[in-house]
Amino acid sequence: MSVLEIKDLHVSVETDQGTKQILRGVDLTINEGEIHAIMGPNGSGKSTLAYTIAGHPKYHVESGSILLDGAEVLKMTVDARARAGLFLAMQYPVEIPGVTVTNFLRTAKTAIEGEAPPIRTWIKDVRQAMTDLRMDKAFAERNVNEGFSGGEKKRNEILQLELLKPKFAVLDETDSGLDVDALKIVSEGVNRAKTNTGLGLLLITHYTRILRYIHPDFVHVFVNGRIAEQGGPELADRLEDEGYDRFLVPSNVG
Amino acid sequence: MSAASALSKSASKTVPAPSTPAAESVLPAGQHGIKEHSDGRFGYVPVQTRSDRFKSVNVADFEAVTGREAVWKHSPVAKFTDLTAGGLDGSRYPVESTPSADISVAWVPRTDARIGTAGLPEERAAANAWSVFDDALAITVSGEEAKEITVTRSALGINARGAHTIIEAKPFSQATIILQNTGEARLSENIEIILGESANLTVVSLQEWDDSAVHLANHFASVGRDARLKHVVVSLGGSIVRVNPSVRLAGPGSDTLLLGLYFADAGQHLEQQVYVFHDAPKSRSRVNYKGALQGQDARTVWIGDVLIGNKAAGTDSYEQNRNLVLTEGTRADSIPNLEIETGDIVGAGHASATGRFDDEQLFYLQARGITEEEARRLVVRGFLTEVVQQIGSPELEARLQLAIEAELIGTDDK
Numbered sequence: 268m269s270v271l272e273i274k275d276l277h278v279s280v281e282t283d284q285g286t287k288q289i290l291r292g293v294d295l296t297i298n299e300g301e302i303h304a305i306m307g308p309n310g311s312g313k314s315t316l317a318y319t320i321a322g323h324p325k326y327h328v329e330s331g332s333i334l335l336d337g338a339e340v341l342k343m344t345v346d347a348r349a350r351a352g353l354f355l356a357m358q359y360p361v362e363i364p365g366v367t368v369t370n371f372l373r374t375a376k377t378a379i380e381g382e383a384p385p386i387r388t389w390i391k392d393v394r395q396a397m398t399d400l401r402m403d404k405a406f407a408e409r410n411v412n413e414g415f416s417g418g419e420k421k422r423n424e425i426l427q428l429e430l431l432k433p434k435f436a437v438l439d440e441t442d443s444g445l446d447v448d449a450l451k452i453v454s455e456g457v458n459r460a461k462t463n464t465g466l467g468l469l470l471i472t473h474y475t476r477i478l479r480y481i482h483p484d485f486v487h488v489f490v491n492g493r494i495a496e497q498g499g500p501e502l503a504d505r506l507e508d509e510g511y512d513r514f515l516v517p518s519n520v521g
Numbered sequence: 522m523s524a525a526s527a528l529s530k531s532a533s534k535t536v537p538a539p540s541t542p543a544a545e546s547v548l549p550a551g552q553h554g555i556k557e558h559s560d561g562r563f564g565y566v567p568v569q570t571r572s573d574r575f576k577s578v579n580v581a582d583f584e585a586v587t588g589r590e591a592v593w594k595h596s597p598v599a600k601f602t603d604l605t606a607g608g609l610d611g612s613r614y615p616v617e618s619t620p621s622a623d624i625s626v627a628w629v630p631r632t633d634a635r636i637g638t639a640g641l642p643e644e645r646a647a648a649n650a651w652s653v654f655d656d657a658l659a660i661t662v663s664g665e666e667a668k669e670i671t672v673t674r675s676a677l678g679i680n681a682r683g684a685h686t687i688i689e690a691k692p693f694s695q696a697t698i699i700l701q702n703t704g705e706a707r708l709s710e711n712i713e714i715i716l717g718e719s720a721n722l723t724v725v726s727l728q729e730w731d732d733s734a735v736h737l738a739n740h741f742a743s744v745g746r747d748a749r750l751k752h753v754v755v756s757l758g759g760s761i762v763r764v765n766p767s768v769r770l771a772g773p774g775s776d777t778l779l780l781g782l783y784f785a786d787a788g789q790h791l792e793q794q795v796y797v798f799h800d801a802p803k804s805r806s807r808v809n810y811k812g813a814l815q816g817q818d819a820r821t822v823w824i825g826d827v828l829i830g831n832k833a834a835g836t837d838s839y840e841q842n843r844n845l846v847l848t849e850g851t852r853a854d855s856i857p858n859l860e861i862e863t864g865d866i867v868g869a870g871h872a873s874a875t876g877r878f879d880d881e882q883l884f885y886l887q888a889r890g891i892t893e894e895e896a897r898r899l900v901v902r903g904f905l906t907e908v909v910q911q912i913g914s915p916e917l918e919a920r921l922q923l924a925i926e927a928e929l930i931g932t933d934d935k
Binding site: 321350362375427 | 879880881882884885886887888889890891892893895896899900902903904905906907910
């Protein structure tokens, strides 16, 4: 069974005002098949955690480690992390002009598997996954994220999640900007991926509404760069009622 | 980028300066601040409007090229004085063309009535070529069915040549014409493209010359009522390649799409000065040129002039140029100019951007397991593909994709 361990992670970014400390000692262990929700107010470092796991060059790891089945993820390049089984569904997926969804998916699948997928089953898989996500066939020939609506971009992220079959996926505010119908479709896709592959999920969200459709095993409240409180699904319900006010201290502002 | 004002800055006389009194009379007397600048060019007024540039078919009407002229200042003029100042060989040259019904390819004499109807030279190399050609190559399209022809020049040799080509699409005709250029060349040429009423013509000029070739081309197009011209310049091979298309949207409802694709390697100079003149109401233009640069002294120049004349009410225009810089040591000039003489337009815009790889695009692709090297290739390929996808000739599109692949593999060698 796979396990993703985050140990005492400290991360900073360079800003115009100098180095800014964002993560201040994060400890988190996710086992395959578990769903962890990370909730917290804006600016608490949730997205930083997501991008640090994926290896975005903007974030500097000061100390700590991220281990995937004992292997140090922080030493891996961005693409090596993906090949090792990590996936990040981005909050704002970028446009790749001139690269069709079909071409992109095949290239990514080939990179992750180390060999090209068998054409017949691959085309069938892609079609099925697109149908499941209520994506029009024409999507496949469009350029990646180019001219996609917010909902289409998120569906495209989940399409990749379903097809690339990672061991662990981080979903960074996947619910943001989705209307309730799109939210349901996207959530179904995530649940389907979990049923099919048994992956572990780290669900980053500001709001509790996605948790109505994707049920977390654990909820962690992120405040000021570290986990302030953790518990089961009942914690999410409490946040729904109370908001984040009780966690906020003046120093968090900004 | 600035609008109309930029044009006056970028345009200047290529002709003997006009007489001083005429120029002085332009200046309103007594207005505060209106006086001669101290640069010593008393009485000199640059051409204000793109369509007012001096034109002549006679090379002697142009002064010797110095490299300071607006049309030449980005070009390495010292490397092709044979084409701007020397005598040119204006004889016929070998041409091959694929058979196509309803498209004739023939040599016609200088007296052919079509010559000079689409445009006239505005600089010395063009006039030099115009002065010398014996016969013009005429490609004449008739017939309403869609069809394609490839006209290849591959044996021009190393002598300095001047050439003239006419491409005529009869009213209501339709065709794709691919002008394929390979081998050695030192060539200055003019190509006239004449579209009759409702004609639908695609002209692709493909420069895949040998490394030493020098090619200076001016394309003059005149687009009739409701006609549509798609014009594509693809420059990949050659030492110095300068293809300057000028399109006059002459008839109401005329439409043009001008596409460009270029990939400059070390030491290569690839230039295009694109000019669209909206001279009729309801005309529409789109210009999209994209280039990649790699290697020491890879150099590209794009100048895009759009002039919306006072007759051109209800027009819609947009021009853009994008450059992707792949290595250190390159230089891309990108100069969009927009001049509007009527306020009654649907739209007019321009955009220019030159940049390195978008790191966020690379991150996105890498986050899906794709190696950095392959991600870079995907991005460049994707960047240029946008233009290739619009050509509309599947065979040519496939071939160009391979040619771009080959250029990209060149990137890894450096």
